């Protein structure tokens with residue numbers, strides 16, 4: 001994501017650099033004289049990553065559920081992005097802040113994976129992600145994806161509606177929001193060793209949003225279990241909102257009364273808020289949201305209100321006029 005790092009103790013406000021610039025500068029450093037000095041350290045890191053990867057690649061007992069039956073309620077207005085493109089252009093800050101994260105993400109052990117469901121529920125539960133998937137069952141849906149950075153893609157997800165997890169959890173009437181949390185494992189996720197991010201990654205939805213049929217928990221993509229860089233084994237897909245709401249590699253769902261603060265909101269509230277619904281007419285403080293780059297095609301298209309999903313979700317926002325719904 002394109003954020004401004006707040007490291008006031010290091011650099012004056014005027015010199016704070018947008019994320020993508022910071023990254024390319026670092027790459028240059030590694031390519032230069034720094035490369036030699038870093039080599040032994042990197043070698044050890046790779047050996048460790050290799051061991052972790054072995055433990056992370058136990059067989060998927062649900063592999064036979066893919067490809068799942070396609071639900072064609074949500075039609076696309078553009079071709080699905082080629083898998084090769086989509087699997088190599090990712091935002092996953094736990095690993096690094098470039099789009100080139102696929103290789104590093106392979107170090108994440110995704111099996112076994114325990115999911116906690118807690119907070120304002122009848123009874124808190126902990127269950128294995130594979131058991132959860134088997135219990136709920138899978139379907140396939142093609143969704144658009146619109147990152148707040150003004151690019152988009154289209155993806156065939158496999159998964160289940162978040163509403164099914166909500167009914168499994170049986171939340172109390174006092175629950176107003178669902179808060180979701182990503183794993184915290186700085187040993188395998190180098191981005192989590194960068195202390196200026198308020199880890200773990202957190203996101204939230206209102207109960208009405210979470211139980212809208214469009215809110216989807218994806219466990220697979222392109223007809224097979226999901227690649228780690230997309231957020232295996234469970235990630236959210238809320239295609240009417242900017243991509244940062246679609247939290248990856250979820251370990252915990254908590255039902256809460258207070259509105260959760262997402263990681264990006266904690267970091268930069270003036271740019272990334274709770275609602276973050278896609279709206280071409282409301283610019284990001286630092287760039288326009290009117291159009292988007294369709295990754296892998298070189299095309300720019302006009303961005304659509306609610307990313308084109310208004311007929312399914314616009315009703316959720318009636319009577320919320322005082323809220324900052326669009327960023």
Ligand SMILES: Nc1nc2c(c(=O)[nH]1)N[C@H]1C(S)=C(S)[C@@H](COP(=O)(O)O)O[C@H]1N2
Pocket residue numbers: 001089090091092093094145146147148182201229230231243244245246247248249
């Ligand atoms: N845990 C976690 N979830 C995350 C992110 C992240 O860095 N960490 N990035 C978000 C952003 S900004 C986007 S655009 C999407 C990218 O999903 P994709 O890489 O599968 O296309 O994931 C979202 N979910």
Ligand SMILES: [Mo]
Pocket residue numbers: 001091146147148149242243244
């Ligand atoms: Mo994003």
